Amino acid sequence: MWNSPKVGILGGGQLGRMLVESCNRLNIQANVLDAENSPAKQISFHDGHVTGSFKEREAVRQLAKSCDVMTAEIEHVDTYALEEVASEVRVEPSWQAIRTIQNKFNQKEHLRKYGIPMADHRELVENTPEELAQVGEQLGYPMMLKSKTMAYDGRGNFRVNSKADIPEALDTLKDRPLYAEKWAYFKMELAVMVIKTKDEVLSYPTVETVQEDSICKLVYAPARNVPEAINKEAQALARKAVSAFEGKGAFGVEMFLLEDNSLMLCELASRIHNSGHYTIEGCALSQFDSHIRAIMDLPIPAKSLEIRQPSVMLNIIGGATPDSHLKAAEHALSIPNASIHLYSKGAAKPGRKMGHITVTAATMHEAETMIQPLVDVVDEMRA
Ligand code: ATP
Ligand code: MG
Ligand code: MG
Numbered sequence: 327m328w329n330s331p332k333v334g335i336l337g338g339g340q341l342g343r344m345l346v347e348s349c350n351r352l353n354i355q356a357n358v359l360d361a362e363n364s365p366a367k368q369i370s371f372h373d374g375h376v377t378g379s380f381k382e383r384e385a386v387r388q389l390a391k392s393c394d395v396m397t398a399e400i401e402h403v404d405t406y407a408l409e410e411v412a413s414e415v416r417v418e419p420s421w422q423a424i425r426t427i428q429n430k431f432n433q434k435e436h437l438r439k440y441g442i443p444m445a446d447h448r449e450l451v452e453n454t455p456e457e458l459a460q461v462g463e464q465l466g467y468p469m470m471l472k473s474k475t476m477a478y479d480g481r482g483n484f485r486v487n488s489k490a491d492i493p494e495a496l497d498t499l500k501d502r503p504l505y506a507e508k509w510a511y512f513k514m515e516l517a518v519m520v521i522k523t524k525d526e527v528l529s530y531p532t533v534e535t536v537q538e539d540s541i542c543k544l545v546y547a548p549a550r551n552v553p554e555a556i557n558k559e560a561q562a563l564a565r566k567a568v569s570a571f572e573g574k575g576a577f578g579v580e581m582f583l584l585e586d587n588s589l590m591l592c593e594l595a596s597r598i599h600n601s602g603h604y605t606i607e608g609c610a611l612s613q614f615d616s617h618i619r620a621i622m623d624l625p626i627p628a629k630s631l632e633i634r635q636p637s638v639m640l641n642i643i644g645g646a647t648p649d650s651h652l653k654a655a656e657h658a659l660s661i662p663n664a665s666i667h668l669y670s671k672g673a674a675k676p677g678r679k680m681g682h683i684t685v686t687a688a689t690m691h692e693a694e695t696m697i698q699p700l701v702d703v704v705d706e707m708r709a
Contacts, residue, residue, distance in 0.1 A: 336397070337380050337400040342366035376388050431474040479540060530633075
């Protein structure tokens, strides 16, 4: 199409793979840094990929040499390597944004300065039972003990129901930097994908997410039974939070809708996000398309971020057997309007995201009805 700059992607998991799908449709070469044969590399044949890890300084340097703009599918990358190469290539979003966001406690301290509402929280310094008990007195029970770093899919969270749980909580999260959060009594979890371009902060509509064991299971787009005013308010809050960081691209913002209809930020991610997968079928531009356009300064018509049809997304998570995700996908083949995405990660492990299914329909009720048999299948496999 045009002689486009090359994009370097740190991480070749499912998010990188779906970014590559978007790049491919625009004739943009995506150079992926990850292990040989990672999901993203499997669908992209050229000699620009780099074998290694996004946590290795040398591998990041090598990727920087082969591309014009660098981005990441994950926030747990070596930001010191990114800082170093930022003088040679553009890094989007900025390494500063990724560094602050990858530590959930620092992320919250930063957002606090911008007046973003969040659950009250306390840093732990010594990680002793006495210290956590003192925090428990301040925050009350239950409270959520959280790892500041390397957290994903709830691996890094421990619900502390009472003082008696403290030893187990500290043992489960031992050797990790910790903070504790006041329990958020939410009636619903909401999420908004924000796209930061060179001169605008855009947002997709507000969606509803359902977590099971702290892992995203279902996404309803738009959020069900949420008044337009709250949809707008959640988008505004998400854009305000993302505006606190430097750099371009997609950011996933997770929020709690409380009983009194007020909103609280749960956390945000400096990348494309599971809660935005529905945009592939639900919107004219997917979150992956928009991310690539944003980092390359290509136009993004705001209209293209609107939901064209109500959508429901179901994650296919590794279950009881190594092939249970394939059985789920097989069922989905016969469901009307179901789009199947398998990530080609090989054998499943319990809790690992192996794929997702999106159903779109003229009404949310219809989409829910169509996907329900598949939700039942997935639930049975888990049980
Ligand atoms: P992700 O996979 O989204 O990165 P994570 O491991 O970083 O997840 P969080 O998003 O902080 O973890 O928490 C995961 C889930 O745990 C939330 O979606 C919510 O359901 C629950 N949760 C987190 N914090 C609280 C809280 N303060 N009160 C109640 N529930 C909470
Ligand atoms: Mg997280
Ligand atoms: Mg989360």
